[in-house]
Structure formats: structure tokens, C-alpha cells
Amino acid sequence: MNDQRSTIVRGFLWTTGIYASSIAVRFLTSVALSHLLAPAILGVIVIAQTVRIGAELLGDLGLEQSVIRSAHGDDPRFLNTAWTVQLLRGGVISLLCFALAPFFASLFGVSLAVMATIAAAPMLNALASTSVFSVARRLDIKGRNLFELIAETFGLLINITLALTMPTVWAPVLGLLLTVAVRSAISYCLPHPRHHLLLDKAFIREILGFGKWIALSSAALYATSYSDRFYLGGLVSLQLLGIYGLARAISDLPVSLSNRLGYLVIFPVVAADRETVGTASRAHLTPVRRQFLSLAAIGIATLMAWSDWVVSLFYDSRYQAAGWMLFLLLSSSWVAVLAAFNEAVILGRSKPQAVSIANLCRILFLILGLPVGFHLYGLPGTIIALTTAEIARYSVLLIIVKGLRLGFIRQDVAITVGLSALLAGWVLLRRFLELGSPLDFLP
Template sequence: MVIVNTIRTGVALLSDIGINQNIVSNPKGDTPDFLDTAWTLQVIRGVFLGTVCFLLSSAAAQFFRAPELRYILPVAAMFFLFGGFFSTGHSLLQKRMEIKRLSYFEIGDATLSLVVHVVLALITPTIWALILGSAIMAAFSMLLSFQMVPGLRHRVLIHRESARELIHFGKWILFSSLIWFASMNFDRLYLAREIPLALLGVFGIARTLADTVTQVAGRGGSLLIFPMVSAMQADGADVRRRLRQSRRTLLLLAAPGLALFLSLSDLVIRLLYDHRYQEAGVLLPILLLGVWFAILSTVNESILLGLRKPATTAFANLAKLLVYIVGVPIAFHAYGIVGAVAFFSLGEVAKYATLWIIGRRQHVGFIRDDVLLTGLFLLAAVLFREVAHVIGLTGTIAELFPWVRLPGALS
């Protein structure tokens, strides 16, 4: 499933023109012509991507040495077909910052997804429970999307001026998305050919738990900061002045929460998974260190995107990708998967540094705040771990990062 999701994401980003970002940031994003044009382009894209996913099935099965992909990927192609017809109501609510209404729909969708996947897993405890569950939910989410904004309906339309603006802004989103995919999935693509699938699954567990935290921060950035900055229609210095306190508050909430998760990460693995997956407890703390810098980067990306600077994300992800390409193979062959994972976190640091350099030129740098907040995060993690150790829940902080076991820690 790690491989399927990687292919699914990669194919989706082949033609990403940032329809959601366009609707939120463009002053004309809520006009009927603009919305219909965006929806029409999205439909075309969905049909195209579904076809590509179907045609890739045999080649992917051969490349990853997983014959079952020949049968799985054609079904996964339905994700794109249903996604292509998804209403623009979600983006419109985001633009209007109707977070409460948007959250109701998303909570309902997530709850049903949980029920569907659990029922299918009880019926068939195989990968088909995940594949069919995702396909069913893609269809339901598509239908639900048309109920988000009462009266919103779409027609097939290509309005020239709207299409021109979508593509002009979207060309940087496309480039950024391709670089983002390479940087976000380099680990899965590289490790899928270097380690057994069972160990890849262990890594997938640790990566999924770490990504969950990043996605929560991403939600805050995309639903609050990005539309807020877009609506300001101000320059960087003014945005920095008006947004500094809100940004600081958001990160002050995130720091202790992530620190607590980091301090108890090996305990979380022990509670959630049986003995076959306990090695994920070695990987998760290392990934969570990188997650902190990913959260900082997500907030900064949202600000720069609100200033209509989509190219900055591409450059930042390119810096992260270069760290991966150069460092991960060397670290993997020297220290195994633990060394590779350490470089995955180091890549997040490189991305943050790139965004800070670009942000400073746009007068939206927050380096002093970030240094203090990083110190707070690390201190909180150590304190939480010591308290957990004293009351008998976990081992010491040294046991959370068993660096002396790096060579051959996981094989």
C-alpha cells in the first residue's frame, strides 16, 4: 500500500496546476466563470490521470517486483476519475474562511471512511480492504462535495481569461508539485528497492504517524494562514507585522504537543502494534525531529503562497531533495535504514533554511521566534521524557535515541 500511495501521489502531481490555491488566492476565484473553468480543467485532468494509472500497472509491477500491482493499480485508477469530478465547493469555503462548515463535512467524511475501511478489513483483511475502501470513499466524497455550498453547480466551460490565469499561476504549482513529490517520496521510492517489503511496511508505519502531525499543521496553514494572507492584499512587511502574533500562538500550541508525542513515541508503537512492528519505535523519534522543521516550513510556505510566491515552495523542496539524493544512499549503506531516516529529517532542516532565506527577502522572516520555539520544543521533549521515565512509563531519553546501535540497528 505504501507503493500504491506513492504511485498515486506521483501520477496526481504530473498535472497539478494548483486549482485549489488558484481559487483561494485569486480575487476572481469565486466568480462563476472562474469556478466552472477550474472544475472543467480538473475533470479533464482526472480522466487523464486515471488512464495513466491504468496504463502504468504492468510497468510498476515489474519495477517494484510486486506482481500484484498489475491488478491493484487499475482499481486505484478510480481514485482519479472520482476526484476529477470533485466540486470546487471545498476551495470556495476555504477562500471564505468558513472553517466551521468545512470541518463538519470533513469530519463526516472521515468518520464514514473509518467505518467503511474497518468493515472491509473485517470482511477481507488484505490490501483490497484499503484499495476498495479508498475507491468507495472517493466516490462518496465526490458526491458530498456538491453539498458543501448550497446552489453551487458546475457546467463544462473554458473561459479564456480564467484559464489563462489558472495556468499562469499553476505553472509554478506544477513545478513545485513535481519537486514536492520527489522530495516527499524519495524515501519510499529508494527504500522500496533496497529493503524487504516487510521492513518497508515498518518504515511506512513510522512515516505515517509522523506525517499525521505534519498534516495537522498543514491544515492550519492552508485553512487559516494562506487565505488570511491572501485576503490582506498587503506587502511582506505589513503581513509580518499583522501575522506575527498569530503565527507565534499557533507554533506555541504545536511545540509542546509534538514534544509530548516525541517523548512517548516508542510507547505509542508498543501500545498500537504487536512485536512484528516494534522496530518502528526506533525510526519514529528521528522522523519527529524533522517534523518540527516541517511544521515551521508549512507555516512559512502558507505565508509566501498567500503573497502569491508559489515558486518559493519549489526551491525549498529542491533543497530538501538534493540533501536526500546526496546523503541518503551514503547514510543507508553506512548505517542502514536508521542512517537514511536521519537524513530524511535533515532534509526538512534544509527546506526550512531555504524558505527562511527567501522569506527574509520578502520581509517575512521569523528567525528569532523560530530559534526560541525550537529550543522550547527540545526542552519540552526532554522534560516530558524524564517525567515519563520517573513514573515508569518509558525508558530514559538515551533509550529513545539509541545512537550507539546505529550500525545495523535495523536490517
């Protein structure tokens, strides 16, 4: 019992601590590229990334989750089957992206060469070793997070070097491909079986049996996480899209941390707690979860209240509008943080279909909300639609975890009230000191 709680605490501390360094790396990359490249170039990259990540998620077979949860997850034959499936998947996705490059280039008004080049990213990503999955399976939180930090640091150096030497759209495009390639290469520095092509029929059935629900969930995740950028890509200028992409990248940081904690700590712990049907893991998760969410609430409330100042401090006047965008986006991020932890618990109980249902619900709200929000209120209305959809997803997940007797509704409500109170206090202080409001530049 104490060992499990110690594992959870260590996992949260290592993930949060190293991710703080990861945030610094991402933030430095964002600031550097915003000063070295024009907003319109960043807009092109938002579109290219949206298409690339969409292709990756739409073809997601849940290979990592399969390795983590399977009783055969340490079997070299299982790992080599997963690696072979990963290679085949990456090749197919890259070919599809290349074939569809003319369509996306025409749809968004960007260079065909850029879209065709980005198509190589899924294949480069598929070359990675399964060692990355095995590290998560062993609950080696330190090793996994250090690996990701090293990869992101290489990415920072690559992107800044390219932006300095060629301040064109090709700097971030080539930077993306090289970063993915380097990450795949260094994955072989982690312990792994000798990889070779292998397709074991029994293991394929197991992977696809679990992976079909992950694929559906990932497709829904993409539709909900990137549909705003995909939708706006055809409606607003590349310059405005680049500014929005910058604000979105910052607001995604707490969500990314929560997802990482969920998949690297909560999911494996709950999955391993089969004997007590999650009772023991819930008892140990409760205090650690409360402490993390309390810190996250303080950080998000403070960043929301001073979002315009943060943007003005680190970015030039071209990105001023990112301040009010960031304020609105962070409200959606907070709900996503809460949802991420519930989703990890549900996956740990081997209920991926339930996660898919929650994400499909979010999609329905976005299908209705994005066009209505943009029509009524423009870009602010679009962001409000994102928050509404996140609330819908969270509500469905809440019902599911309650049925599993693993819910934390009281904790979530209490901390959300605290976040709202702190935000109100910061805004009132700004008013009292005549420092304006984070929404002063809202159109």
C-alpha cells in the same frame, strides 16, 4: 484590524479543534487496520498510495490556489472552467497510471491488479465539486474542516468494514477508492454553482499561468515527501515497509495540521492583505503562531520521548520497530511544521516560484542523502537524510520570507530550543526511572 485577528484566531481554533477529531479518526483507522491486516499488506498499500499521490501531485495545476487568489474566484464561468480542467486532468492522470501499472508492479514486486485498480483514484477525486475551493476562498474554516472530518469518518467506517469482511490486500485498496468517491460525492452538498463543461480561454491562461509554478512546487513536494517510501520500496521487505509506513503516517499528522492551517488560514489572510503588503497580517499572525507552535512543540517532544511506549500500547509486537522510527521521523516533522507556515506566507504574497526553489533544494539533498544514508546506516540513515533535507528547505524559505519582511526566525529558534529542552527532560526522567529509551530497539 481586529476583525482580521479574530478571523485568524477562529481559523486556528476551528482547524486545530476539528483536526484533533480528524487525527483520532486517522489513528483509529491505523490501529484497526494494523490489527486486522498483516504488515506486508500495509506495505503494498504504502507503495500503491505513493504511486497514486505521486501521479496527483505531479499533475497538480494549483486549481484550489487559483480559485482562492483570483479576482474571478466567485465567477461561475471561472469555477466551471476550473471544474472542467480538473476533470480533464483527472482522466489523463488515471489513464497514465493504468498504462504504467505493469511497470510499477514489476518494479516493486506487487500485484498488477492492485496497481491497475488504484489508477481509478485520480478520476474519482476529479469528480469533486469546486465548492471545496470556494469554502476556503470565503475563509469558511469551520465548513471546510467539517467537510474533511465527515469525509474521513466515512473513510474510517468503509475501511474497517472491508477489513473485517475481507482481510486481504483488497480491503484497503477498495477502501481507498470508495473513500475518495464518497468525498467527491458529498462535496456537492456544499454551496456551488451549477456545474457544466466550460473552457474559457482567458481563465485557462490565468489558471495555467499561476498553476505552472504550483505544478513545479507540487512535483518537488512529492519528490521530497514520498521519495523515501518510493526509494525504500525497492530495497526493503514489504513487511518492513508496512511498519515504516505506519510510523511515517503518525509522524505526518502534525505536518498535515500545519499544512492545513497554512493553506486554510495563513495563505488566504496574507493574500487578502494587499494594502499593507502583509504588515497587518504579520502583526496579527505573530501571537497566534507562537501559541500554536508552542503547543505543537510540547506535543512533538512528548511523543518523541515516549514513541516506543505509544507504539507498544496501541499496536502488537509485529510493529515494535515503529517506535524508534517514529522518534527519528518526528524530528523531521518539526522542521516541516515550521517550513509549512513560511510556505503559506510566501504563496500568500503570490511567489509560488520561490516555494518551488525551496522544494527543489530539498530534492537535491534527498537525491544525495537517501542513498548515502541507507548505505552507511540503513533505515536510520534514510530517516536522518529526511531531516537534513527538511532543514535545507526551511533555510531557503527563511531567506525568502525575510526578504518579504514576514519572517519569524526568532520565534522559531526560541520554540525549537524549548522543544529540545523538554525532550531532554523527558529522556532524563525515563533514565532516572529506569524506563529505557525510545531508541532501545534501534538496529
